[in-house]
Ligand code: FAS
C-alpha cells in the first residue's frame with residue numbers, strides 16, 4: 448500500500464487532520480488501535496476554543512456542532528461560597544463552544560466514512576520505519592497479517608501512550624513532565640446542568656468542576672486521591688462530596704441522578720521536544736499533555752493540526768517545505784503557553800497535600816486578585832478562549 452500521509456491514531460487529532468487533507472485531495476491512511484466504538488466511549492474534553500470550531504467548519508463538519516453546541520460567553524469561579532464571573536466576550540470579544548469530544552469525534556468518523564476514507568481499526572504492532580529517509584513507511588498487523596504502508600509523511604496522532612513519540616530516539620527528544628498528586632473523578636449524568644455556564648470551584652475540601660454536554664447531560668468532576676478507583680465512589684458519595692465543594696446556592700439546586708459514566712483521570716503536564724523527526728510529525732497528546740483545568744488538551748491538539756495541515760498543503764501544492772521545517776518550533780511556542788495556563792489554573796484551584804497556612808493564604812489572594820482585577824480577568828479570558836494560532 449502507498450499513501451501521501453500515514454496518520455497513526457484515530458482520535459480527534461488524527462481524524463481532523465485526515466479530513467482536512469482529504470478535502471484537498473491529499474491521500475491519507477488512518478491507523479487506529481481500537482474500534483470506533485471504543486474511541487467514542489472515552490469521555491474527555493468538553494470546551495472548544497474558537498480555533499477548533501473554525502477548523503471543524505473548514506473541514507466541513509460543523510453542522511451538528513453549530514446546532515447542538517452551547518456558546519458560553521464566560522465562566523464562573525468559586526472559592527467556597529464566594530462566586531464571581533469572568534466574561535470572555537467582554538475581555539476578548541470571543542466566546543467558547545461547549546460540545547463534547549465524543550460528539551465531534553463521532554462527526555469526524557461519520558464524515559470520513561461517508562467519503563470512503565481508509566481507516567484501519569484494531570491494528571496492532573504499529574512500527575514506523577525510516578522516518579529520517581525520503582521513503583518512510585509504517586507496518587502493522589491486522590487479523591494476524593502484517594501490512595506495510597509506504598508514505599511521504601507520517602502524522603503521529605496516537606496519544607500519550609502511542610508509538611510515534613517513542614520512535615524519536617531518546618538522544619534526540621527531550622521530555623518535560625510534572626505529575627500532580629491527585630486526579631479528577633468525573634461523572635456523566637443525564638441531568639440538567641446546575642448552571643448555564645461552567646463553575647470552577649476551589650473549596651477547603653478540594654477542587655470541583657460543574658460542566659455539561661447538553662440540556663440534559665451534565666459532566667461533573669471532583670479532585671480525588673490517586674489511590675482512589677471509580678468503584679470507591681458510589682453515586683451518592685460523589686454527589687454528596689460535589690455538593691460540599693460548590694457554592695451553597697448550587698448545592699441546593701443541583702439535580703442529581705445515576706452516573707452513566709464514571710472515571711478517574713490522573714493529571715500531568717508533559718511536553719516532548721522536538722515534535723518532528725525527519726518525516727514524522729507529532730500532534731496532540733502524542734506530544735503534549737495538560738491538566739484539564741484550563742480546557743486546553745483538545746484545543747492544543749487543534750493548533751498542532753492547523754499548523755501541520757497548512758504545512759503539508761504548502762508542500763504538496765506549492766512544493767514548498769518551509770512550513771514543515773518550521774512546524775515543531777511553531778507548535779511548541781503555542782503549546783508552552785497552554786501548558787503555563789493549565790499549570791497555573793491547576794495551582795490556583797486545587798488543594799495540594801503539602802500546602803501550609805501561608806500557601807493557602809497565597810491561593811486565596813490569587814483567586815481574590817482575579818475576582819477584583821479587570822486586567823487579571825482579561826489575561827485569564829485571553830488564555831481560556833485560546834491565544835492566536
Ligand atoms: P487521543 O489519545 O484522543 O487519540 C489517540 C488515538 O490513537 C486513540 O484513539 C488511540 O487508541 C490511538 N492509538 C494509540 N496508540 C496507537 C497505535 N500504536 N496504533 C494506532 N493507534 C493508536 N482535554 C480537555 O480539554 N478537557 C478534558 O476534560 C479532558 N479530559 C481527559 C481525560 C482523559 C482520561 C484523557 C486521557 C484526556 C483528557 N483530555 C481532556 C485531553 C484529551 O481531550 C486530549 O487532548 C485529546 O483526546 C487529544 O486527542 P488526540 O491527540 O487525538 O489523542
Ligand code: PHB
Nearest residue numbers: 492493658739740741742
Ligand atoms: C468537560 O466538560 O469535560 C471539561 C470542561 C472544562 C474543563 C475540563 C473538562 O476545564
